[in-house]
Amino acid sequence: MKLRNSFQAHISFVLALLLLIVIGAVYFAVKAATVTAASDQAENQLKNGTRVFERFVDFRARRIQYGLNWLTNDQDFREAVIDGRPQEIENALETFEASLRDSDLFVLDLQGKIIISILASLPPGQTFPYAQALSQARRGSQIKLIGILDERPYMMVQGVVLAPLPVMRVVSAMPMDEVFAQELRTLSNLEVSFLGVKDGRSGALASTQPEAMSESIVRFLRDNPPGPLTHFSEFAGKRFLGQLLQLANSGDPANGQVMALLQSPLDQTLQAFTSLDRKFLWISLAALLASLLGALWLAREVSRPVSLLAAAAQRIGRGDYSTPVVLKRRDELGFLAKAFNAMQNGIAVREQQLAHNALHDPLTGLPNRALVMERLGSAITARRSVVLIYLGIENYRLISESSGPEGLELIMLKTTHVLIEALPESSTAARITGNEFLLLLENTQVDAGVAMADHLYGVLSQPLNIDGHDVQLDVRMGISVYPTHGQTAEELMARAAIARSDAAALTGYLQVYQQDRDLAHQRQIQLIRDLRHAASDGELFIQYQPKLDLRSGHVSQAEALLRWQHPVFGVVSPAEFIPLAERSGSMKLLTDWVIEASIRQLAEWNRRGLHLQLSINISADDLRGDGLAQQVQALLAQYQVAAQQLTFEITESAVMHDPEHSLAVLRGLRDCGISLSVDDFGTGYSSLAHLKRLPVQELKIDQSFVRNLDEASEDAVIVRSTIEMSHNLGLKVVAEGVEYPHSLDLLKRWQCDTAQGYLISRPLDAAAFESWLNELRATA
Structure with missing residues (x-):
């Protein structure tokens, strides 16, 4: 007993001394920190x-x-x-x-x-x-x-x-x-x-x-x-x-x-902070007194709780999170016991959450790609009929730029809510990328899948109000069906993606996978990959289509048209590879090649005494940068070609992507002496009101109005009015797509400046064009 009392007294003395030192140090530290806190506040x-x-x-x-x-x-x-x-x-x-x-x-x-x-x-x-x-x-x-x-x-x-x-x-x-x-x-x-x-x-x-x-x-x-x-x-x-x-x-x-x-x-x-300082002084004194009184009690009671907590730590280390620590105390040890219980519960919850996050999208809570592919594989193994809907939001990037990250997250959550509400319980909605969802409809036939896609499109196409602004989703969907379109989850997934890609490229919002579309898809992928090296591999070439001056009857202008001789697929139509170049970011590379090749050809013709003005098409990608004018000037100086021999044709839709910047680039080209022409007038954003802002000298009427031109048709009214109003604005007019003599006669009567089309000549390579032009001049 004396030994026990002596031990407790020793512990009490040590604890009292430590508490006195600690509380004194804390008091003066807090007092010093108070002044600092006041300044910080x-x-x-x-x-x-x-x-x-x-x-x-x-x-x-x-x-x-x-x-x-x-x-x-x-x-x-x-x-x-x-x-x-x-x-x-x-x-x-x-x-x-x-x-x-x-x-x-x-x-x-x-x-x-x-x-x-x-x-x-x-x-x-x-x-x-x-x-x-x-x-x-x-x-x-x-x-x-x-x-x-x-x-x-x-x-x-x-x-x-x-x-x-x-x-x-x-x-x-x-x-x-x-x-x-x-x-x-x-x-x-x-x-x-x-x-x-x-x-x-x-x-x-x-x-x-x-x-x-x-x-x-x-x-x-x-x-x-x-x-x-x-x-x-x-x-x-x-x-x-x-x-x-x-x-x-x-x-x-x-x-x-x-x-x-x-x-x-x-x-x-x-x-x-003055009153706070006084209060803390009294609190410190009270705490010191209470600590001295409790020292003996703490020395006597400290061993049992420590042993319980040690045993709990060993149990948690073994992975047992189910047994709580029972310690009915209200002091720090009791709080530590509660903390142990909270810790083991937290570890158990986090393990469950990690397992959930591995198979679910963190924003929407929907299953991710791994989980939906697992469920799709299970449905295929059980030979249940499955309709797979691949849903993509095409204007995702535009929404992100206009609404910001918070608005985009809100849109994704609302889209998720619509999908969950629309699908039956046996179906699965999964988010596989930022703007793409995969809908798994089990025990469903293709007709019901199309009906579900129609319903989803009707709901998702309704404008969403985000921070007071209406946002409308551009939704495109592709459908593949098991077992009709594939026998594995990967095949069905890939073919639903192909159908969705077709829906994005074609009119409408929904496409069901068509057989052999894999080959067309692989062709597109091959063309996109090879397009990056087409110029360096010498596969690109230019054909030149003459443009007839209707007043003089002479040809002093032509349009440079890009062509591609693919080593596997042969001659690829521009209607096929130009959209692919725009989608893959290769358009500027093609335009740079066309500009240099055209200027080099002009220099060659100048040396032969053949002075022409050549038209070149440029795209929206070419207007996004700032160095186009400097690049062209450098090429003109390198090949000693006058800027007046170039005309750049642009569409108004290209300018409308970023009007202010595009207009600045066009003014820079015009200041260099290069002529500018509005291509495909009458389609897209075309209007005479927009023409006032463009620094152009020429307007090119789209061939859809000229090809079947007849004096009594509506096209005649449009073409004739456009010519008159353009002349009033000081613009020259080019009519493309001229294929019949009576159309050419009408254009001459209406005082159109220039005509271009198969009636005059098809596009020709450089040598054939030169021969054709020499023959025309000799005949004249």
């Missing part, structure tokens, strides 16, 4: 307030933008702007004062000259100081622009009146004054100050701080550079943590600087 408050500040500024800018959108789309305002009636414009502006409150409005023409102004310092007739900067911001997709007007900081937002092209600009300028600063202070709990500096002169300070601090704040703003660093400052005996931001974003230093100072009061934060 002030700094976090400053960072959070800075983010609130930036988001609120963006929110106000978007709010102003919404008001401007209402204004610029208002029928009365647009009519007043288009007619140029200042008084009616002002009346329309007064109608929208509520949605654009606290803002000064300016109406500008497209050159930036002020038509109507609210500020007296910027009267009508002057050029708006930030007109060019606002245009650049709009091109850069920036909503707001911050600058200095009337020696005060302003946040400016621009709207454009379209009819349908831009005709006028409306600028809403909101002053960043004391009212704006107070509103920011309410939201961010920070002191806010704004100052504009232009030409070395400071404007009036707008601040939430007392006026007595104004001079010190102005001096601080002028003496310290803006940036992400946190500044410690003291004004009128008060300490602050602050961050200095530069808001002006016009890109021109001559427009001045707008600076914002965000300050978090450090003294208030430290004061909030």
Whole structure:
């Protein structure tokens, strides 16, 4: 007993000494950490307030933008702007004062000259100081622009009146004054100050701080550079943590600087921790006393719980997660026992989850490829009839770009919900890639599978509302059937994928696998693979189709047409390999080869005294880069060919993929001296309204309107009207697909400039074309 008591006393003394040291160290460490935490809290408050500040500024800018959108789309305002009636414009502006409150409005023409102004310092007739900067911001997709007007900081937002092209600009300028600063202070709990500096002169300070601090704040703003660093400052005996931001974003230093100072009061934060420090002192003393009293009890009770926990650890190590640790204690050892139980339950759940994740899609929870192939194999083994629907979302990438990752995930979840609700319980819906699903319908025939696909298409084609925007899925499906289309899971899967690929390439949304489509699919794969090396292997060649000048009867132009002599399949039609090149990303490689080969041929003909203008087709992929004009210029210089001997033919659909960038590339080509022609006019996006924006000199009427041209047909009305309107726009007109003499006579009568087609000549290789041209000239 004495030994036991002596042992307990020794443990109690050691524990008491350790507790005294630990609690004392913790107290002083916490006291030191309190000061650091106060500073960190002030700094976090400053960072959070800075983010609130930036988001609120963006929110106000978007709010102003919404008001401007209402204004610029208002029928009365647009009519007043288009007619140029200042008084009616002002009346329309007064109608929208509520949605654009606290803002000064300016109406500008497209050159930036002020038509109507609210500020007296910027009267009508002057050029708006930030007109060019606002245009650049709009091109850069920036909503707001911050600058200095009337020696005060302003946040400016621009709207454009379209009819349908831009005709006028409306600028809403909101002053960043004391009212704006107070509103920011309410939201961010920070002191806010704004100052504009232009030409070395400071404007009036707008601040939430007392006026007595104004001079010190102005001096601080002028003496310290803006940036992400946190500044410690003291004004009128008060300490602050602050961050200095530069808001002006016009890109021109001559427009001045707008600076914002965000300050978090450090003294208030430290004061909030004073009571906490006192409370922690009393808590520490109480904890020390309680620890001394419990030392003996802890020494006596510590051995039994430890042995129980050790036994539990050994059991968990052996993989037994079913037996819990029973320890009815409320101290740390009891908590540790609960933690042991939670740990073993967590390990069991994670093992189950890992097994589930190995066979299911992590986003939708649907079976993945491995699990659906396993179920398909089981159905085949049991000889149950199976319909496999391979469903793909064709506009997946476009949805991802427009809706973002969160919107895309929401769309996938809604699609999953539709599939689960539509399929019977015995069926399986699986997600096998990001945009592809596989539907396994057991004990089902092909007719029922087609009916199910029709039902799914009807449901999935309904627009989905994502964050206030309607998103419509472009769904294509392919069907394969066991045992008709294959005897293994891999065969059925591959053939359903082929059917889905056919559905994407053809009209409609659904295709049932057709026998021998594997061969066509393998041919496409072989062509895509070989297309990358066709130019380097010498398999590509060009044929030239003459273009007849209908006024002079001479041929001084031709179109370069790409052809492919495949070593296995022979001559492959452009209608087959051009779409494959566009899908596989090889189109630019082909265009580069055609351009160089055509320029090289022009140089050869020039040396022989045969001076021609050659037309070359370029695609949407060629307009995506920035170096096309420089590349062509380098080739023209290398082969000493004049730029006027080239004409690039483009379709309006190619330009519409990225209009702004495409127009910049076309202007660069036009500045080099290369002529531009609109190909396939009358199809796709073609319209005379779009022609106004394109820097083209020629229009090419699509052959579908010319091939069966008859004076009494609807095509005649279209062709004749197009020729007249194009001439009024200063464009030359080429009619392609001329195959009959009466069609040529009609085109001559309607004063079409150029004709091209089999009536004149089929496409010829270079030698045959040269011989044909020499014979034509000799006959003439």
